[in-house]
Amino acid sequence: MSVVLTICYLGLFLAAVLSLTRLIIGPTVLDRILAFDAVSLCAAGIVILFSVQTSSVYFIEVLIIFSLLGFTTVLGYLDYLSRLKNKNDPEQKKDYDLE
């Protein structure tokens, strides 16, 4: 079982590294949001593997919280982007300026 767990950990870390590459080189903002969602799902998979390794029940709540964090992050970014109608227009930039 420990060999299988090692293979699974390596696969998930490789998957997270692939998504982090997209998060760094991603040409648009939407690519980066998507890549961050993928990285948070890889973290949820790592929590599942950790729960198998320690054969403990209590990590399932951690799993729910991790996936909820990724979901609300995507939701918040998309809400912000859809409020931001046209960045180059100074009239609208004034309304949504964060500073």
Added chain:
Amino acid sequence: MTWNELISAIFLLFGVLFILIANLGILILPDVICRAHALSKAVTLGILLMLIGLWIYLGSEDVGLKILLTILFQFITIPLSSHLFIFYISHQLKKRKIEGTPPVNELDFK
């Protein structure tokens, strides 16, 4: 290695394989819509397989319905976030088509 561990190991390996393929798709697919498509379906299936493997490994006495609740939660949230993503992109594309600016292939959302 007992039968439970064997079946659980098979489920875990297939789940990790699906998640790995999804993340590879995020890296190498050409377009943001294709990347969202790769993420939503394959990762949902991979997380489902990994959770079933965890359920088989732990046995149903300790866990109960908690993992079923988690599976339901993942089935709601992952496709919902991907659907909102694609909804935003299609809304932007429709707006650009009305305004008569760039072709569909150049998705430069900044």
